Amino acid sequence: MSKTDSVLQRRVSLSEMLDSESFTDVVKGFVELYKVGIKVFDDKGAKLADVKIGNGDFCGYVFSFSEGRRRCTATVGRVKDGPVECTGGARTPQFDAGTPGTPQTKAMVTVPCFTGLRYVILPILWDGDTMGRVVFGPFMPEDLKEFPPSTLTDITQGLDVANARNLVLKVRRAPEGTVARVMLHFWQLLNTMLFSGQKMFLTSQLHIEATRDQNRELEERNKRLEDANTRLKELDRLKSAFLATVSHELRTPLTSIIGYSEMLAEGLAGALNNEQVDYVRTIMDKGETLLKLISSILDISQIEAGKVRLTFEPMDAVELVQGSVSSLLPQAHKKGVALDVKLPPDVPKGIIGDRDRLRQVIVNLLANAVKFTPKGGRVGVTLTGVGQQPDLSAPGYRIIVEDSGVGIPADQFDKIFQSFYQVDSSSTREYGGAGLGLAIVKSFVEGHGGLVRVSSEIGRGARFTVVLPVSPGIQPQVQIAPPVTELKAPVDDRF
Amino acid sequence: MQLNHAQRELTVKIVYYGPGLSGKTTNLQMIHQRTQPDVRGRLLTVETHDDRTLFFDLLPVFFSTANGFKVKVKLFTVPGQVIHNATRRIVLQGADAVAFIADSRRNAAAENNSYWKNLMENMRENALDTAQVPVVIQFNKRDLPDTKTDAEIEETRKKGKEPVIGAIAIRGVGVLETLHAVLQSAYRTLDARAGLSKNIGLTEKEFLSQVFVNVDTTGTELEKQFPPKKPTGAA
Numbered sequence: 001m002s003k004t005d006s007v008l009q010r011r012v013s014l015s016e017m018l019d020s021e022s023f024t025d026v027v028k029g030f031v032e033l034y035k036v037g038i039k040v041f042d043d044k045g046a047k048l049a050d051v052k053i054g055n056g057d058f059c060g061y062v063f064s065f066s067e068g069r070r071r072c073t074a075t076v077g078r079v080k081d082g083p084v085e086c087t088g089g090a091r092t093p094q095f096d097a098g099t100p101g102t103p104q105t106k107a108m109v110t111v112p113c114f115t116g117l118r119y120v121i122l123p124i125l126w127d128g129d130t131m132g133r134v135v136f137g138p139f140m141p142e143d144l145k146e147f148p149p150s151t152l153t154d155i156t157q158g159l160d161v162a163n164a165r166n167l168v169l170k171v172r173r174a175p176e177g178t179v180a181r182v183m184l185h186f187w188q189l190l191n192t193m194l195f196s197g198q199k200m201f202l203t204s205q206l207h208i209e210a211t212r213d214q215n216r217e218l219e220e221r222n223k224r225l226e227d228a229n230t231r232l233k234e235l236d237r238l239k240s241a242f243l244a245t246v247s248h249e250l251r252t253p254l255t256s257i258i259g260y261s262e263m264l265a266e267g268l269a270g271a272l273n274n275e276q277v278d279y280v281r282t283i284m285d286k287g288e289t290l291l292k293l294i295s296s297i298l299d300i301s302q303i304e305a306g307k308v309r310l311t312f313e314p315m316d317a318v319e320l321v322q323g324s325v326s327s328l329l330p331q332a333h334k335k336g337v338a339l340d341v342k343l344p345p346d347v348p349k350g351i352i353g354d355r356d357r358l359r360q361v362i363v364n365l366l367a368n369a370v371k372f373t374p375k376g377g378r379v380g381v382t383l384t385g386v387g388q389q390p391d392l393s394a395p396g397y398r399i400i401v402e403d404s405g406v407g408i409p410a411d412q413f414d415k416i417f418q419s420f421y422q423v424d425s426s427s428t429r430e431y432g433g434a435g436l437g438l439a440i441v442k443s444f445v446e447g448h449g450g451l452v453r454v455s456s457e458i459g460r461g462a463r464f465t466v467v468l469p470v471s472p473g474i475q476p477q478v479q480i481a482p483p484v485t486e487l488k489a490p491v492d493d494r495f
Numbered sequence: 496m497q498l499n500h501a502q503r504e505l506t507v508k509i510v511y512y513g514p515g516l517s518g519k520t521t522n523l524q525m526i527h528q529r530t531q532p533d534v535r536g537r538l539l540t541v542e543t544h545d546d547r548t549l550f551f552d553l554l555p556v557f558f559s560t561a562n563g564f565k566v567k568v569k570l571f572t573v574p575g576q577v578i579h580n581a582t583r584r585i586v587l588q589g590a591d592a593v594a595f596i597a598d599s600r601r602n603a604a605a606e607n608n609s610y611w612k613n614l615m616e617n618m619r620e621n622a623l624d625t626a627q628v629p630v631v632i633q634f635n636k637r638d639l640p641d642t643k644t645d646a647e648i649e650e651t652r653k654k655g656k657e658p659v660i661g662a663i664a665i666r667g668v669g670v671l672e673t674l675h676a677v678l679q680s681a682y683r684t685l686d687a688r689a690g691l692s693k694n695i696g697l698t699e700k701e702f703l704s705q706v707f708v709n710v711d712t713t714g715t716e717l718e719k720q721f722p723p724k725k726p727t728g729a730a
Binding site: 006008103209214 | 537551571
């Protein structure tokens, strides 16, 4: 529910409907034209406009006598705060014939001043409410028989009648009916100003209210989304922690299985016949495969749980590449895939990184390359020298792993770096694996401040380029941020 | 409802709700046309260049009761376009009764349903008890092709407690009948809640006739009940 009541729920005041400055300009223009002063008050008695003309000297003179001051104050009080009714000396104005009988005409009253001058008051009626009043005057009524009247002369012995007569000449002299018509004209003007002013005020206020309400709604929605996001992240973390624990628990007994199989195969528990050796070696091989898979799951779950820290120290890139290649050589050899290594003429110097993790990067890329390259194909690994890397805007080097294998469709380039993703995920697929290798590669390379790119053509092989900076930065350790799945706010059709 | 005993003033708020282009503004324009100027204010409308309501329309109707209570009935419309939901919610604040203007055409059914739900939602958001704020349904545009039949509308009526009125607002058909029904429902609910007849001496008859004697009921179902005074020059 909206916190505050809308502007539509309350009465709008005159000052809210009228622009004070332009309204005063209009009143001034009117006063100049008709030479009669105008005062406008709201229903609380606050003055919205007050333009005097002509009567200043005369009224000032009368006001200089104490009794004059007293009577003047009483008259002004009657005009300003008294009821707009025919009471307390007020009466209906004498209208000219043909003056339209509008509600405004009917509500108008005339208030005489003791000096013989007069005021006409027009209530501001708006949607059934009296919002304030317009006071016209004082003016010198044309029908005044005698000036000065006794009510003026009896205020003091010392009143200079000739001076009073002289000063009152400056006050506009007009028939009451004319003043009333002028007032109706003024009312039409005021009515239009009030209507457009009210419209402007209400719509601008409502615009603000609606915007505020919309913001409130959006904030509430954002809050709900944030809460949901926090809960999801927590669940994700729990899942990764669970995976890490399970992988660890799986690995321990598996190492024993592999170890004991190896001992059996070596004949440590007595000689085996050839068939038995074959069986035991199969147990070992499959155990190794399973161990690698579990290690990958452990790695990725640790990355996702935010538990992986890279430790940076000076290292030898050539040794890194050669070491990685040598661990893949038996596999390549077995499959009949040639493995070429290209090293730069100048040994890259001053390289800093996490040797073990980068080794895993190259091993994973090479293992993939060998896996997806058929017999007779070739896999190459290239280490470049150090040079400025536009991709990183820093000096760095590249490790390129390319193969002549099956290739990767272009629309899969992004997806292959996601955990558990396989280009071919059918149950009958040709190539095994959990789909974790490249996700691990990406995390480790990015942890070094580097990046990994892929280019490929179906049937013609693939090329993975790892771009790494010479030094990942000043921090000796970097915690790899768990990959956050991007949560887009649901698109609201309304906007 | 705002009841100010000190100022002897009662303000009743009626909101015309419904899908975009169902005829809410047209209803108010017709009421404005047929009501004498001394009991109504000017019709305030804020429209976009293509005649769609941007914020709201407002038509104030006012009168004084026999024992000097000032009564103001404020008729509002909401903007129908989907994007203006916040404005609809604000205009609906403090409503005493709602006239739901539905489009009778068959293909408008989904839209009517969705705005009906939106009305219920916004009433809840404004802490208006849907059981306490009466709603009158107007099936507008009865003259257009492919509208629901009277029998089908009768079916709709049976599904709920709301009075259902057929209308061709653009020709003034059913507009005053809808206003009458919505004012009557509003009065009855407010009387039950605040004892209008007991506390301020305002009976249903006076409430309705104070409005409708000043309305040109010629050619409507209300003509007998509130005979038009004279041909009005109201415009």
